[in-house]
Amino acid sequence: MQLVRGLHNLRPQHRGCVATIGNFDGVHRGHQAILMRLRERAAELQVPACVVIFEPQPREFFGPETAPARLARLRDKLELLAAEGVERVVCLAFNRRLRELSAAQFVQQVLVDGLGIRHLEIGDDFRFGCDRAGDFDFLLQSGAEHGFSVEAAATVELDGERVSSTRVREALAAADFTLAERLLGRAYCISGRVLHGQKLGRQLGAPTANVQLKRRKAPLHGVYLVSARVDGQRHAGVANIGVRPSVAGDGSAHLEVHLLDFSGDLYGHRMAVAFHRKLRDEQRFASLEALKTAIDADIAAARAYWLGQPLQ
Template sequence: MQLVRGLHNLRPRHRGCVATIGNFDGVHCGHQAILARLRERGAELGLPTCVVLFEPQPREYFTPGEAPPRLARLRDKVELLRAEGVDQVVCLAFNQRFRQLSAEAFVDTVLVQGLGVKHLEVGDDFRFGCDRLGDFAFLTDAGARLGFTVEAAHTVESAGTRVSSTQVRAALAQGDFALAERLLGRPFSITGRVLHGQKLARQLGWPTANVQLKRRRVAFTGVYLVSAEIDGQARPGVANIGVRPTVAGDGRPHLEIHLLDYTGDLYGRRITVVFHHKLRDEQRFASLEALKAAIGADVAAAQAYWQAHWQGQPALTKSLK
């Protein structure tokens, strides 16, 4: 798969494709259905598939304080799209210049001159161009004139509700990881590099891996049962994600994971943390001793949970012995 950053990096070899446009945050089951149809159209026409993304996402540009937390960073999103068999991802900078493009200019600059699109899959509520004046009807008319077809990307429902990134975030906020997994088609996870932290947890007797979130906002906070793949083996653990209210910090969310039976050095490594079950909300404790006791209780609860729920999972039960 090819990743193209910006219109200026498009080359003749990128022209001629079937495409879709959107945020694709989380690449959930609804997105996967769109991509499956796109692959079918690509196979019919003998053309590669292309996903057009924006960075930042439009809502993050217009109302950064109100934009919802992302389910996946760009790097992870690209990897998820790669796994779905997408041939190329074009990531366009959403900035002042881009937002001023009229609907006509967007079609000509991006779809026709830039990508040479022959078929386009978008939601029937898709809006684009300056002041969001472009819509599905506009695209259909433009396609008829300029030589590409347009098809509405039908929604996917789960229990009578449209699958969406908003629904996934709501499931995560409620601690319903089973629902989140159904909506995503896979367990929810966060991938990041393990960095050096304050090492306070180590001083309290419970060493943790501090997984980098950068400036990422998170859809949920609390203490969770998690697993992480280390050297090809799933390792059970317990994690805290939040602002660590007992410890004076920078006010940004942090992800810290204590692996139940692992003592190796993880610094500098990228690990994927999979969330399985919520233990409790994040809370402020009156003292470090109280925090230490709470972490001990969390670890004991994690050990009991893994022993009770994962007896049939060889990779996990092996690491518990």
């Protein structure tokens, strides 16, 4: 899959494609349905299937503090899109210039001049352009003018409600991992590289792999039963996502995973952590002994959970 960063990097050879536009955070089942239609249209017209995304996502641009945590970082999003058969991703910087484009300018500069679009596949609620003035009817009209077709993908629902990234976040916040999995079509995972921690975990009797979150906000907080995939192997474990109030921290969120019955060096390896059940909220303990007692109980709960249960 080809990644084009910025409108200015679109070259004449990139013109001619079918495209869709959006955040695609999590690449959930609603997104997957649109992407399937996109692939079909690409095959019919014999042009590449292209997805236009924004960095940062518009809500992050308008309110960095209040924007919701992402389900997946850019790297994971690109992998998920590639797995859905997307051939090209055009990642546009969402900045003042882009937000000030009128709907008509967006169509002209991005879709027509930039992409040479042949067909646009879009959710029927999709809005774009300055003040979100561009809607489906506007796109239909623009398509007729500029010679591209526009199709609204049917809304994908689950249990009578629309599937959305927001709904996946709500399911995660409620620790409803079964619902999150049904919305996503796969188990919810956070992946990243294992970094060096403060090496306190060993002292606590629970060495942990610190998965790099960088400045990512996490959509989960607390202590969870997890399974982690690293080097092609699955391990059962327990994990904490939080700021570790019991030990001096820098206030940023960490994902720390203790794998059951594992000893080995994981520094620098890529780990994908799947979440199965919430055990408790993160707490501030008065002493390291109290923290150790709590972590021992978490590990015991994980052992009981995985006993007689196949590792997923």
